[in-house]
Amino acid sequence: MRSPNRNAIRLSVIALALAALARQPDAAAGPPVPAASASASPASSRALTPPLESANTCVTCHAGLADPKLRAPTTEYSSSVHRDDRIGCVGCHKGDPRDPTAGAHRAAGFLPHPSHAEIAGVCGGCHSDAGFMRHINARLPVGQQALFNLSLHGKLSGAGDTMAPTCSVCHGRHEILPAASPKAPVNRLNVAKLCAGCHADPKHMAPYQIRTDQFAKWERSVHGEAFKKGNPLAPTCTGCHGAHSATPPEASSVARACGRCHEEELALFEQSPHSKGFKKRGLAPCVACHSNHDVAPASSLHVGLTPDATCTKCHSNDEKPLKAADELAGLLRGARDRAAAARAAVARAGDEGLHISGAPFALDQVATAELKLRPVVHTLDPKRMAVAVAAVEQAAAAAEKLVTDAEQGRRIERRGYYAALALAFLLFSTLSLKAWQLEGRRRLGSP
């Protein structure tokens, strides 16, 4: 099925090039034609583009049609990536490009309205053909259709569900933009809104009986906040769910999604008593404490015994876990206070006008050591936490030592200043005394 497609396109290129050459003289006299191209040949040069554009025979007629339904595609197409890559109308709709009249519609395989179920096949005709795609853009992946067929979206739409998305629902139809374009709905900057278009719509989701609050939750999550601040690593929907292969992660696989970025946390979690316990009870790792779409910043989760602590949500009466939580909380509190003290000492030194060139680096070290405490929480092991806390204390002590050294240096400088002052005073007195003595002697000497 792929091969005829490709051949049709190749044929169309040759035919159109010929048609263009033949039509060139009267092209200028013809009706104004919106920019469009019908070439898919990587070999055609830019110099040939103007005649080829005017030779998109589909556009020649359709641009002048009164019915907006038949006319609109010609303008929509003008900004599409397919136009840039010179994939013409016939690339998808087939028909006979050699016939510049309505006779073109009568060719075998002409596809004026691909149905919802047909669309994936139309796109895949080229996009799943690595041999063809490498002529257009060798860096573009070619497995989208296969992945899509594996996804829940693909399974549903393949089964004839027109509510489930197919390619054109996310990527657009005639006006398809490359994913790298900030205007493209599938661009990283827009994709969360694109997903929300259906997934946050209760009416649309009603038949599937799934929640519609994911987007709102994500927006206020630590991921959403980071995304809004422009962090290029912050995940949007596709960061965890994948794009073409979008599938809801089950309790058993969610940790893999989180662990793709939060490697250390996952590794340490798997060594913890929680890992086994969660598996036994069928609880989703990560999500039980952090939730999923509205994952909160780690700093707002409290380890400890207080009512607002995360631990007490499950462990209200368990003696041993609560003891560990209390110990961990104490260690974390100690590290936090120690780091705060080091920061305060450096700030105080700055206020006093002390120059400590190593201070920003030392504070970075403290912050790094503090950041390393977070993964260790997942072990639930106070002994391992004590080691991490010791690193914070060490970094804080190093920062504080810089401050005390600088203060000591200043004390020495001040002491030196007062010694110099005393010396200057002594010298001044001696010189004054001498001057006074000389003057007195001269007065006595002179009559």
Added chain:
Amino acid sequence: MEAGGRRTGWLADRSGWSDLVRPLEARRVSATGFDRYLGGITLLLFLIEVASGILLLLYYKPDTVQAYASVGRIVGEIPYGNLIRNVHAWSSDLFVASLGGHLLSVVLRRAYRAPYELRWLSGIVLLAIGIGLAFTGAVLPWSQKAYVQARVGSELARYVPVLGDWLHRFLRGGDEVTSATLQHAFGFHVAVLPAALSLFFAVHVVLLMRKREETAPVEGASIPVYPDFIIRQAAAWTGVVVAVITLATFSDRLLGSPADPRMATPSDARPPWYFLWFHQIVASSSRDLLGVNGPKFLVGTACLLGALVVGLPFLDRRGWKVTAYLALVLVFVLVVLSVNALS
């Protein structure tokens, strides 16, 4: 009997010290007025500049990429680097100030009169070199402030009549403030100008020694140059040292942010304080004054006035009292202009 009867020390006897100071013992100077010590104070400040400057030179890197960081290292890492940089910066201001004070004192005492014309001229050269040292030194940290001062200062030079365009290019080492400006400022600051200053200082002192007693009768109470005047000078020096180390210990000369040529010159950009009057003349004069370029006309007038100051001993051979009053008026005008430039 005089020489034999003197109590000379063991060292003085062997080092020839007594012979060296004998002419100074015979020379007498007026005992009144603190301003008589300003010349010596200027010399001490120059020596402090040389000593602290050599220490800074051990760590400074004259390169637009490294200059700011190397000064940052002096301030933040090198033991006592900040103190020494403070000493260097404060002494430089005091040096220019005491040089100006010395000049004013000479005018007010009318000590420029014949036969001291050469002494006056060598002093004017020393003033020019001193200001050159202060200006080139201000460029070296390559902070934003230094960069802006280099631009504004060299821009002002454009308004000097005749020599303006040449001076503008000379100060910048080209048409723009670039790495060449820094490289040139460094060379002049550490080699050309200190050497020239030492040379002209030697000339200045030799001309001082040539003073003939009979033509300059000392008014009022007088003291011998050695030991009385020298001892009082030394007492004044201790005072200056105290002032410098106090300023350097308690008042940091902040480095500011690194130079960023992409940033526009701020509207409140000012040259160093000793050029503020100049800046004010250029900034406040209307573009067009009686059909000629306003700033150029006023600066031209100021330069003419400067030329009169340089030629003072030849214009005013007798030492009119009115010269002293005019000098005071001129200083007042300069101070008013400088204060206006700041507000």
